[in-house]
Amino acid sequence: MTTMNGAELLIRMLEVQGITIITGIPGGANLPLYDALRASTTIRHVLARHEQGAGFAAQGMARSTGSPGVCIATSGPGATNILTAIADAYLDSVPVICITGQVPKSLIGTDAFQEVDTYGMSIPITKHNFLIRSADEIPATIARAFDIALSGRPGPVLVDVPKDVQQQVIEVEALETAPPRKSNACCGKEEIVRAAAMINDASKPILYLGGGVINSGAADVVRSYVDICGLPATMTLMGLGAVPSSNPRALGMLGMHAARSTNMALEECDLLIAAGVRFDDRATGKISEFCPNADVIHIDIDPSEVHKLRRANVALIGDLKVCLEELLPLLQPRTRSDWHGRIAELKERFPLAVAESLIPQKPYGLIRKVAEVVGDEAIITTDVGKHQMWTAQVYPFSRPRQFLTSGGLGTMGFGLPAAIGAALANPDRLVVCFSGDGSLQMNIQELATAVENRLDIKIIIFNNNSLGLVHQQQNLFYDGQVFASEYAIDIDFAAIARGFGMQAVDFRFSPLASNLLKDALLAPGPCLINVPIDKSEEVYPMVPPGAANSTMIGGFAADIKN
Amino acid sequence: MDNAREGILIELTVSNHPGVMSHICGLFSRRAYNLEKILCFPRPGGQESKMWLLVEEEDRLDQVLKQIDKLEDVQTIDYRRNSRGFFLQLEEMVERL
Numbered sequence: 001m002t003t004m005n006g007a008e009l010l011i012r013m014l015e016v017q018g019i020t021i022i023t024g025i026p027g028g029a030n031l032p033l034y035d036a037l038r039a040s041t042t043i044r045h046v047l048a049r050h051e052q053g054a055g056f057a058a059q060g061m062a063r064s065t066g067s068p069g070v071c072i073a074t075s076g077p078g079a080t081n082i083l084t085a086i087a088d089a090y091l092d093s094v095p096v097i098c099i100t101g102q103v104p105k106s107l108i109g110t111d112a113f114q115e116v117d118t119y120g121m122s123i124p125i126t127k128h129n130f131l132i133r134s135a136d137e138i139p140a141t142i143a144r145a146f147d148i149a150l151s152g153r154p155g156p157v158l159v160d161v162p163k164d165v166q167q168q169v170i171e172v173e174a175l176e177t178a179p180p181r182k183s184n185a186c187c188g189k190e191e192i193v194r195a196a197a198m199i200n201d202a203s204k205p206i207l208y209l210g211g212g213v214i215n216s217g218a219a220d221v222v223r224s225y226v227d228i229c230g231l232p233a234t235m236t237l238m239g240l241g242a243v244p245s246s247n248p249r250a251l252g253m254l255g256m257h258a259a260r261s262t263n264m265a266l267e268e269c270d271l272l273i274a275a276g277v278r279f280d281d282r283a284t285g286k287i288s289e290f291c292p293n294a295d296v297i298h299i300d301i302d303p304s305e306v307h308k309l310r311r312a313n314v315a316l317i318g319d320l321k322v323c324l325e326e327l328l329p330l331l332q333p334r335t336r337s338d339w340h341g342r343i344a345e346l347k348e349r350f351p352l353a354v355a356e357s358l359i360p361q362k363p364y365g366l367i368r369k370v371a372e373v374v375g376d377e378a379i380i381t382t383d384v385g386k387h388q389m390w391t392a393q394v395y396p397f398s399r400p401r402q403f404l405t406s407g408g409l410g411t412m413g414f415g416l417p418a419a420i421g422a423a424l425a426n427p428d429r430l431v432v433c434f435s436g437d438g439s440l441q442m443n444i445q446e447l448a449t450a451v452e453n454r455l456d457i458k459i460i461i462f463n464n465n466s467l468g469l470v471h472q473q474q475n476l477f478y479d480g481q482v483f484a485s486e487y488a489i490d491i492d493f494a495a496i497a498r499g500f501g502m503q504a505v506d507f508r509f510s511p512l513a514s515n516l517l518k519d520a521l522l523a524p525g526p527c528l529i530n531v532p533i534d535k536s537e538e539v540y541p542m543v544p545p546g547a548a549n550s551t552m553i554g555g556f557a558a559d560i561k562n
Numbered sequence: 563m564d565n566a567r568e569g570i571l572i573e574l575t576v577s578n579h580p581g582v583m584s585h586i587c588g589l590f591s592r593r594a595y596n597l598e599k600i601l602c603f604p605r606p607g608g609q610e611s612k613m614w615l616l617v618e619e620e621d622r623l624d625q626v627l628k629q630i631d632k633l634e635d636v637q638t639i640d641y642r643r644n645s646r647g648f649f650l651q652l653e654e655m656v657e658r659l
Contacts, residue, residue: 119581123588128634131581148634304628 001173006135007032007166008039010099013142015042016175019070021061021424022046023054027074028114030101032166037072046424046453049445051078053417055085056443058096060421063404064379066215068095068149069421075101076114079160080121084411087125089156091408092238093211095149096156098126104164105133118160127155135168139175153302154215186318186326195297195314196330199229202271202295204339207231208254208283211238211407212276212300214400218321219243222275224328226250230336231273232343234262236283237392237407239276244398249340252352255283256543257389260557261346263541263549266291268342274298276320279309280408285549299323350557353394357556361512363390363462363537369514370432370460371396373521378430379404379422383415383439385469387462389539391434413442416459420446423455430456432521437463437491447500450526457526461493463508464533472538476553477545486535497528504528569598570623571645572630574613575638578604582635586613589633595619595626599649610637616649 004012010033014022023046026034037045048054051073058069073082079100089096103112119131128148130141138161145157186192199205213222219242225231226249233243234251243250251262263285266272272294277283284290287309298305298312299320306315316323353364360369367390380395381404382388388405397403404422406414419433440461450457464471470485494504504527505520507513512531520529540554552558576582583602590597599616619626623641631639 120584123581123584124592129581302632304625304632308625 001171003169004172005032005036005166006132006138006161006168006170007036009135009138009170009172010142010161010166011036011040011043012175013139014070015040017068017142017146019043019068022070022072023048023057023421024072025049025051025054025074025078027078027101029075029103029163030072030078030099030161030166032163033072033099033101033161046420046449048417049448050443051081052085052413053420053443053446053449055082055096055098056088056414056417057421057424057446057449058098059085059089059094059414060381060404060418060423061425062089062094062096062421063418064401064422065425066095066217066401068097068146070097070099072099073101074114075103075118076116078114079116079118083121083125084409086122086156086158088406088409088411088414090125090127092406093154093215094156095154097145097149098156098158100158100160101166102131102160102162105162106164108162118158122158122160125156126158129158129160131160132162132165135165135170139172153212186322187316191314191316192323192327193330195316196327198271198295198297198314199231199273200332200334203336204269204342205231205271205273205336206251206266206269206294207233208236208272208274208277209233209239209242210236210275210277212320213239213242214276216276216301216320217400218276218324219400221321221324221328223247225324225331228333229331230334230340232265232340234258234266236277236280237405240392241397241400241402245396246398248344251343253392255285255549256545257393257539257541258549259347259352259393260350260541260552260555261343263543263552264346264350265343267293267550269294272296274300274312275324276300278305284309285543285551286547289548289550349560350555352555354556360514360517363387363533364394366460366462366512366531367391367394367434368396369517370521373518374430374432376402378402378432379419379426381405381415381419381422381431381433383433383435383442384410384412385436385439385467386464386472386537386539387434387436387439387468389469390462412439415439416443416450416457417446419457419459420450420453420455423450423457424453430458430521433457433459435459435461436468437461437465437487437493438467440493441491444496447497447502447526447528451501455526456524458521459526459528461528461530462533463493463530464535464537465490466535468535469539471535472542475538476542493528493530502526502528504530506530508532568620568644569616569618569646570620570641570643571648572615572617572627572639572641574615574630574636576611576613577635577637578608578611579635582611585633585635586615586630589629593629595622601649601652614648616645
């Protein structure tokens with residue numbers, strides 16, 4: 001029997017869960033938690049500069065490792081600031097535990113200083129949330145929060161803790177260690193047999209792989225499907241890395257900014273094996289015209305995703321890895337040379353990149369050059385915009401958890417703090433953040449966090465001095481009436497980085513030189529690299545929002561009929 | 563009351579705490595599901611509540627049920643069709659007000 005207050009108990013419970021790093025910002029309503037955190041010998045606190053940065057850093061830890069990331073904010077503005085990062089985690093199924101301070105119970109509902117209804121506001125953007133009403137509830141609630149965040153389809157959990165509960169002194173019996181996670185079951189045998197028959201009979205099948213492959217650790221078994229069963233594989237933004245891009249059967253990303261050949265192959269396929277995906281509109285285009293000739297096998301752990309947007313002929317509901325492992329022995333090894341021949345022909349006729357787009361002074365070439373320098377071990381984060389789509393299109397991803405990007409919510413400002421989290425959780429790896437001048441400005445204050453913690457992060461700004469994707473859409477779909485998407489001043493990002501105490505390399509006044517780029521990427525510690533990009537560099541091909549994936553604008557060989 | 567329409571009655575057992583109603587009603591509003599009537603009673607002991615929802619979602623019923631079932635506070639879920647009568651006495655009472 002020990003005596004401790006609620007805050008000490010809560011921090012103790014995080015230690016029990018194996019947490020070693022927490023990001024956050026202190027404030028009036030979470031000071032007892034910070035006092036308890038100060039005394040912790042196993043948890044390192046990383047002070048962010050804005051709560052959204054703390055939330056995205058926790059995501060960077062979670063996305064790069066698969067283990068839950070923990071972040072802390074105070075009540076009121078602390079809570080509202082961090083909610084964007086929590087919503088982002090919700091849409092991309094990332095396990096994050098967010099602890100918020102709340103005004104004392106006696107003041108809840110009185111419009112007290114820094115009081116907002118954090119519980120109410122977080123309901124629609126969390127997998128689950130709690131408002132703790134007594135310190136006695138802390139052990140069970142924290143254990144449950146971790147269990148919910150990690151089990152089934154992962155997601156964020158928010159725990160709101162009033163200040164008086166943090167200060168409430170209680171007697172605590174021996175704390176139980178973390179309970180074993182529930183193992184995730186597989187679907188029925190009958191469905192497995194039906195799915196196997198469909199795959200064996202299909203002549204033009206395609207694997208459609210999403211973030212569920214990464215979350216369930218199914219990338220290895222997926223590779224057997226590609227290599228042994230001869231299945232070509234396309235990936236969503238969240239699924240990139242599931243199959244190495246060097247594999248000739250990898251088709252890259254599908255949908256709005258896919259290679260023409262990928263959307264064309266999907267148009268022709270007769271069986272779509274949808275694994276750990278949710279048929280997002282950016283991937284499918286107009287859903288009624290997506291893969292019009294295909295039967296669908298949908299494998300997912302979340303029953304509410306199956307049949308939600310596209311009726312599946314066979315639904316395998318369960319842990320993706322378990323389902324795929326049970327299904328694999330029933331499949332016949334196939335080469336499917338006709339189908340692969342057809343896909344190879346499409347790839348050759350409609351290439352995503354050609355030689356002149358691959359010089360280091362062009363977006364694709366710059367991305368490939370960076371990849372060549374940093375190698376397979378580096379972790380790549382992006383912000384949101386043109387640079388993100390270019391990276392998704394041509395970066396040679398080779399493994400799960402190599403690519404961290406905001407998919408579902410599409411949050412500008414994600415890249416830098418996510419890179420900070422990835423670097424904290426992976427001190428042995430180099431982290432590269434591809435960003436834009438628009439995105440970086442949304443969480444630029446976190447340059448301070450990167451410097452303060454001496455993290456090995458390289459930030460590469462694709463600087464077109466505009467909100468590039470907005471600019472592109474106005475050009476294409478609003479009669480070229482560009483409005484509010486160009487900046488009137490040219491910011492000296494290198495000077496700003498140096499102001500934070502960060503190294504910087506600026507290619508504004510000298511052409512991009514590969515040796516300078518290489519030196520900047522490989523020097524230890526954080527560094528910002530500013531690269532001007534012409535405003536007219538667009539992301540192609542592009543499927544107009546709401547159109548079918550067969551309607552693609554731009555890109556190479558755009559005028560050639562299939 | 564429109565007698566031609568057939569209501570679907572969803573019966574839930576939920577954890578009894580102050581946030582449960584927000585979770586259930588919030589789900590219906592943000593996914594644009596039609597929720598016509600709602601009745602909630604705590605069960606003896608106070609740990610659980612029973613909740614009855616009358617919905618008009620024949621086409622999307624399967625999806626509505628799956629989404630409700632995902633809520634952590636929902637312990638059991640059941641439904642039956644042609645259940646407008648369930649609320650009849652309450653409706654008569656409301657009409658007399």
